[in-house]
Amino acid sequence: MGGMSGNAVRVALLGCGTVGSEVVRLLHEQADELAARVGDRVELVGVAVRRPHKHAELGELVTADAAALVTRDDVDVVVEVVGGIEPARTLLLEALKAGKSVVTANKALLADDGATLAEAADSSGADLYYEASVAGAIPLLRPLRESLAGDRITRVAGIVNGTTNFILSAMAASGSSYADALEEATRLGYAEADPSADVDGYDAASKAAILASLAFHTRVTAADVYCEGIRAVTPADIAAAGELGFVIKLIAICERTPAVATQPESVAVRVHPAMIPAAHPLAAVDGAFNAVFVEAEAAGQLMFYGQGAGGAPTASAVLGDLVAVARNRVIGGRGPRESAHANLPVRAMGTVPTRYHVSLDVADRAGVLAGIAGEFAHHGVSIAAVRQTGGRGGGGGDARLVVVTHAAPEAALAATVQVLSGLEAVRGVDSVVRVEDLGRTAPEVGS
Ligand code: NDP
Ligand code: HSE
16 A cells, blocks of 8 residues: 555454454454555554453464563554453553553543553553543544643533433333333343443443543542432432423533632532433433533533444444554654643532432421421522422321422532431432533523
């Protein structure tokens, strides 16, 4: 092919499962096009897996010795699609120390210790790319890292876990229970045998940490992210959201808060189920799809949407990174380094303003509503709307009371609910779901 130096860019692949097998397929099927785009051929020189006997199709490329592969002299780039913290961290650090560029889809590792990887890349002058780690095929990290590098991002909010979005969408569409929707997600191959990383929100929290780090030029780890999953969401919660013109989604929210008085500028990063306005673009994202809404001072509102998981979609993002690092090798440059210069503090969840939708089972008698309203007032929480259903009016029975608040610090809201749950007139706190307007001009509940 014309213009090529004849020095192929040599790639070692770690992992050949759902994503890795698609990377191998695309590398073979698109070899000529990739060569044209990179300026030299991209050649797979080794594939490390855990059980080589299961990968006979890879022939002599396959090895169980990933540690030897990542430092081999005939390797220029290491692509890691194994997952988990170890041995991936040690393997990638060894690769970077040896001057190899790294492409990884490993959100757990990046959210746990991305800074160490970035420092190792800086020390050796190698590239570290990880587009596939958040929202699969959706080009999102490069827009944050490069296209929006001249802007000031104020919020990133989105649906970044396909499994939980599938479950919540199924519950909303059919009224099915969480357990039934999870079973369907497992049958269709979205949820894994152990679905806890998805349904407990950890997968989304890792992605939120990566998004916040890039958006706010600040190191944020998974441990900084407040995280609640979807196990407690009930069909009644979804129906209650629908009555208000809202839908329930597992949302990752990364926000920058400007400095106020003695409080410095800060960031807050959280993942939890939330009622969002049905008119918000994120509300229309159904099934296993992902979507992320980015707000920047100059650019305004941007939305990124597409397939957030799956072998081929994720491999597309891996290949995009591989072309970028291979090009850098060919022309002798480097991609963007980690940008953590803002070094903003991460706010504790208790100080973050949120809104609650609280559903209570209460005694239906004079003074109960006043007592409950008084507890909200006592904690400095302003009520936006109250609705009572059930009860017989004459006293003695129970009624369902729904209270929707205005925004208040999370700690004040949580303390109010704690006190309410101990009141004699409150038979039970049936559910607490946060309400997020996400900056849209949707009608505020209660106004
Ligand atoms: P799989 O479980 O399908 O594949 C993992 C691969 O890693 C297997 O080939 C396995 O070998 C190999 N492996 C496991 N342990 C080792 C080890 N110690 N040394 C060498 N190889 C090892 O995972 P996925 O392809 O689904 O995910 C890979 C990465 O991509 C993860 O970080 C994941 O979070 C990320 N990702 C995945 C998405 C998806 O939709 N699947 C979407 C976005 C990101 P063997 O085949 O022999 O068992
Ligand atoms: N388990 C993840 C999801 C895969 O459901 O979105 C993509 O990271």
